Amino acid sequence: xxxxxxxxxxxxxxxxxALGMTAACGGGSGGASTGALTAKGPIQVWLSxxxxxxxxxxxMVASWNAANxxxxxxxxxxxxxxxxxxxxxxxxxxxxxxxxxxxxxxAAVPQFQKQGGLVALDGFDGGAAYIQAxxxxxxxxxxxxxxxxxxxxxxxxxxxxxxxxxxxxxxxVDPENPPLxxxxxxxxxxxxxVSSGAAQAAIWPAPTxxxxxxxxxxYPLYAAETGGTQLIKDGKATFNSDAGAxxxxxxATMYSEGLAPKEKYSADSFADKKAAMAIVGPWAIAVYGKxxxxxxxxxxxxxxxxxxxxxxxxxxKNIAVYTACKxxxxxxxxxxFATSTEQDGKLLEMTGQMxxxxxxxxxxxxxxxxxxxxxxxxxxxxxxxxxxxxSNSVAIWQxxxxxxxxxxxxxxxxxxxxxxxxxxxxxxxxxxx
Amino acid sequence: xxxxxxxxxxxxxPSLRSRLTALLGRQPLGLLFAGPYMVFLAxxxxxxxxLAVWISFHRYFFAAPGAQVDRPFVGLTNYQTVLxxxxxxxxxxxxxxxxxxxxxxxxxxxxxxxxxxxxxxxxRSFLRTSYYIPYVTASVALVAVWLFLFSQDGMVxxxxxxxxxxxxxxxxxxxxxxxxxxFVTWKQLGFFILxxxxxxxxxxxxxxxxxxxxxxxxxxxxLSITVPGVRPVTTLVLILATITGANLFTExxxxxxxxxxxxxxxxxxxxMYQRGIEQGNPDVxxxxxxxxxxxxxxxxxxxxxxxxxx
Numbered sequence: 001x002x003x004x005x006x007x008x009x010x011x012x013x014x015x016x017x018a019l020g021m022t023a024a025c026g027g028g029s030g031g032a033s034t035g036a037l038t039a040k041g042p043i044q045v046w047l048s049x050x051x052x053x054x055x056x057x058x059x060m061v062a063s064w065n066a067a068n069x070x071x072x073x074x075x076x077x078x079x080x081x082x083x084x085x086x087x088x089x090x091x092x093x094x095x096x097x098x099x100x101x102x103x104x105x106x107a108a109v110p111q112f113q114k115q116g117g118l119v120a121l122d123g124f125d126g127g128a129a130y131i132q133a134x135x136x137x138x139x140x141x142x143x144x145x146x147x148x149x150x151x152x153x154x155x156x157x158x159x160x161x162x163x164x165x166x167x168x169x170x171x172x173v174d175p176e177n178p179p180l181x182x183x184x185x186x187x188x189x190x191x192x193x194v195s196s197g198a199a200q201a202a203i204w205p206a207p208t209x210x211x212x213x214x215x216x217x218x219y220p221l222y223a224a225e226t227g228g229t230q231l232i233k234d235g236k237a238t239f240n241s242d243a244g245a246x247x248x249x250x251x252a253t254m255y256s257e258g259l260a261p262k263e264k265y266s267a268d269s270f271a272d273k274k275a276a277m278a279i280v281g282p283w284a285i286a287v288y289g290k291x292x293x294x295x296x297x298x299x300x301x302x303x304x305x306x307x308x309x310x311x312x313x314x315x316x317k318n319i320a321v322y323t324a325c326k327x328x329x330x331x332x333x334x335x336x337f338a339t340s341t342e343q344d345g346k347l348l349e350m351t352g353q354m355x356x357x358x359x360x361x362x363x364x365x366x367x368x369x370x371x372x373x374x375x376x377x378x379x380x381x382x383x384x385x386x387x388x389x390x391s392n393s394v395a396i397w398q399x400x401x402x403x404x405x406x407x408x409x410x411x412x413x414x415x416x417x418x419x420x421x422x423x424x425x426x427x428x429x430x431x432x433x
Numbered sequence: 434x435x436x437x438x439x440x441x442x443x444x445x446x447p448s449l450r451s452r453l454t455a456l457l458g459r460q461p462l463g464l465l466f467a468g469p470y471m472v473f474l475a476x477x478x479x480x481x482x483x484l485a486v487w488i489s490f491h492r493y494f495f496a497a498p499g500a501q502v503d504r505p506f507v508g509l510t511n512y513q514t515v516l517x518x519x520x521x522x523x524x525x526x527x528x529x530x531x532x533x534x535x536x537x538x539x540x541x542x543x544x545x546x547x548x549x550x551x552x553x554x555x556x557r558s559f560l561r562t563s564y565y566i567p568y569v570t571a572s573v574a575l576v577a578v579w580l581f582l583f584s585q586d587g588m589v590x591x592x593x594x595x596x597x598x599x600x601x602x603x604x605x606x607x608x609x610x611x612x613x614x615x616f617v618t619w620k621q622l623g624f625f626i627l628x629x630x631x632x633x634x635x636x637x638x639x640x641x642x643x644x645x646x647x648x649x650x651x652x653x654x655x656l657s658i659t660v661p662g663v664r665p666v667t668t669l670v671l672i673l674a675t676i677t678g679a680n681l682f683t684e685x686x687x688x689x690x691x692x693x694x695x696x697x698x699x700x701x702x703x704x705m706y707q708r709g710i711e712q713g714n715p716d717v718x719x720x721x722x723x724x725x726x727x728x729x730x731x732x733x734x735x736x737x738x739x740x741x742x743x
Contacts, residue, residue: 083711085711086710086711089495089710089713090495092495092496092497093495093496093497093498094498095497095498095499097497111712111713114494114496114713115494115495115496115497115500115713116496116497116499116500116501116502117497117500206690207604207690207693208690208691208693209690209691209692209693209696210691211707211711211712261585262600262604262694263584263585263600263601263603263604264690266577266580266584323497323500324497392712394711394712394713395708395712395714398707398711398712402520402696405693405694405695405696406695406696409694409695410604410606410694410695412606412695
C-alpha cells in the first residue's frame with residue numbers, strides 16, 4: 001500500500017511538472033504590438049518618487065492637460081519596488097508599462113531595449129534631430145549600439161565633492177579653500193579630519209555590493225582622471241590602465257587607513273556629521289543646505305587638474321517611450337513639451353537638477369544669478385560621462401563592483417589582478433547579446 | 434458454480450460505476466474538497482517549477498508581450514555557466530556554512546527550550562509568546578535591531594571593548610555568515626518550539642514515571658524518552674529549517690548589504706535575484722534554482738533515511 005501510494009505521489013509530481021513545462025513551452029513570443037507612432041489620445045506617465053520631482057511633474061501635467069483636453073495625461077509615482085528598474089522591467093514583461101517614465105536609468109536602457117519594451121525615438125518625426133539640438137554632442141553617449149535613441153537625455157546630477165565647512169575648520173583645514181584637488185592632498189586632508197576627531201570618517205561612500213555603487217566612488221574619479229572616458233569604449237573595457245589603477249589605489253588607501261569606513265552607515269553620514277565630505281549631485285543642496293555650511297569642489301585627480309578640465313559621472317535620469325503605449329504620438333508630444341525650454345527651466349527651479357541641454361548656464365542666466373550655489377554644478381554639468389550604453393550593462397557593473405570590493409574595499413586581492421580580471425569579463429559581456 | 438460466476442464476472446466489461454470508482458476513488462466527494470488546494474498547488478508550485486525547469490534549458494529573458502524573441506533550446510549551457518561561475522559556487526558554500534550552523538542549533542535549542550517550556554508552570558503563555566514574537570515580526574525590522582547590536586559602533590562591540598573583533602562582525606569574512614545563521618536561528622526558533630511543544634504532548638508521562646522509578650535522571654530521561662519520542666517532528670524541523678535556510682535572501686540583502694563582505698554572505702537565492710532580476714538573465718537564475726531544489730531534496734531524503742530507519 002505504501003509502495004503504491006509513493007508511486008502515485010511520484011507519478012502525480014511528474015505529471016504536474018510535465019504540465020507546468022508544457023504550459024511553459026506554450027508561452028513566450030508573439031507579434032510585437034508597438035502601437036502607432038502617430039496615434040493620439042490619453043496616456044499615462046510615471047514620475048520619480050521624490051517630492052520635488054512629483055511637484056514638478058504634476059505642474060507639468062496640469063499645464064499640458066489644460067491645453068490638450070483631448071489628449072489627457074495621467075501621472076503617478078513609479079510603483080514601489082526594490083528599485084525603479086525592477087518595477088519598470090516587470091511592467092514591460094507584464095505589458096502594462098506606461099507611455100513615459102520620467103526616471104529611466106541609462107544603465108537599464110539596453111535591458112529594456114532587449115526586452116522589446118522601448119520605442120526608438122528616431123521613428124518620430126524629427127526625433128533624433130530634436131534630441132541632438134537640445135543636448136548637443138553629449139547626446140551621442142545615449143545612443144544605443146544600433147545607432148538609435150531609445151531614451152532622451154533629460155537631467156543630470158553631476159557628482160562632486162560636497163564638504164562640511166564646520167568640520168573642516170574643526171580639523172584645522174581652511175574651509176574656504178580645502179586642499180582636495182590631488183589624491184595626495186585629499187588623503188592628507190582626510191587624515192587631518194579623522195585624526196583630529198572632527199568627524200568619524202573623511203568621506204563615507206556606500207561600501208556595499210550593489211551594481212550601481214561604482215557610480216559614486218570609482219567612476220567619477222575615473223572620468224576625471226581620464227578626461228571623460230567611459231568604462232567601455234568600442235566594445236572594450238578601458239579601465240585596466242594606469243588611470244584605473246591610480247583611482248583604485250587612491251580608494252584602497254582611503255579604506256585601508258580607515259578614512260572611509262568599510263561598513264555601511266545606516267542613515268545619512270553627511271547629514272549626521274559623521275563624515276566631513278560626501279560625493280553627491282546638486283540635489284544635495286536642497287537636502288543639506290539649511291543645516292550644514294557646505295562648500296563644493298570637483299572630484300580629485302592624481303595631478304590636480306583645474307576645475308574646467310574635470311569630468312565626472314552624470315548620474316542622469318532620462319525619459320523613454322514604452323512599447324505598451326497605444327497613443328505614442330501623444331507620448332512624443334508630451335515628451336517634447338516636458339523637455340521644452342520652459343519646462344526645463346521649471347525643473348531646474350523646482351528640483352535643482354540640471355536639464356541635459358547644451359549651454360545650460362546661458363539658457364537660464366537669471367536662475368544662476370539668483371542661485372549662485374548651483375553655478376558650480378551647472379558648470380560641471382557640461383563635462384559629464386554616462387554609463388556605457390552596451391548590452392549586459394548591469395552584469396558588467398556588478399562584476400566590476402565585486403572585483404573592486406575584493407581588492408579596494410577589503411584588500412583581499414591585488415588591484416592589478418582585479419582590474420585585469422574585471423576588464424576581461426567586461427569586454428566579454430559587452431560582446432554578448 | 435462459483436467458479437462459473439467468477440469466470441463470467443471476469444469476462445464482463447467493467448461497469449460505468451466501477452470505472453468511475455477506479456478513476457475517482459471510493460469517496461469522490463474528497464476530490465471536491467481537495468480540488469481547490471490541488472489547483473493552488475498546480476498554479477503556484479507545479480507550474481512555476483515546471484516553467485523554471487523549462488527556462489533553465491533555454492536561452493530565455495523576460496520580454497514584452499508580443500515581442501518577437503528567439504528562445505532556443507540550449508541544453509545544459511545554463512548549467513555549465515552556473516557551475517563555472519565562482520560567485521555561484523561560493524554562494525552554495527556560504528549557504529552550506531549557514532546550514533551547518535543554523536540547522537543543528539535550531540534543532541537543539543528548539544527541543545531543549547520546548548522541553549523546558551513544557552515543564553514550567555508559571556508564565557508559560559508569556560514565555561511562549563516571547564519566543565514566538567521574532568518569528569512573526571518582519572525581518573526588515575529585526576535586521577535594524579541586529580544592526581544596532583552588531584555594527585562597528587554597535588552595542589556588542591561597546592560591551593566587548595578591546596575584545597571586539599576586527600574587522601567588525603558584519604564586515605568580517607569569517608563572522609558575517611555565522612552572525613546571519615545566529616540571527617535566523619533566533620528569528621525562527623519560536624515556530625520550531627511550537628512544533629516540539631505539540632509533539633511533547635504525545636509523549637506518555639508514564640514513560641517518565643517508569644524511568645524515574647528505574648532511577649533515571651533528567652538528562653537520561655531527556656535522551657532516552659524525549660528525543661526518541663519526538664523523532665518524527667525532529668525530521669520535520671530538520672527539513673523545514675533546511676528549506677528555510679536554503680532560501681536565505683533577506684538577511685544577506687539587508688544585514689550584510691548585498692552578500693558582503695566580499696561575497697562572504699551571498700546565498701544562491703541572492704545570486705538568483707542578481708542574475709535573474711537585476712541583470713535580466715532568468716535562464717541562468719532558473720538553473721541555479723533547479724540545482725538548489727535538487728540539493729535540498731537530496732538533503733531531505735538523507736534526513737529521512739537517517740532518522741526514520743525504524
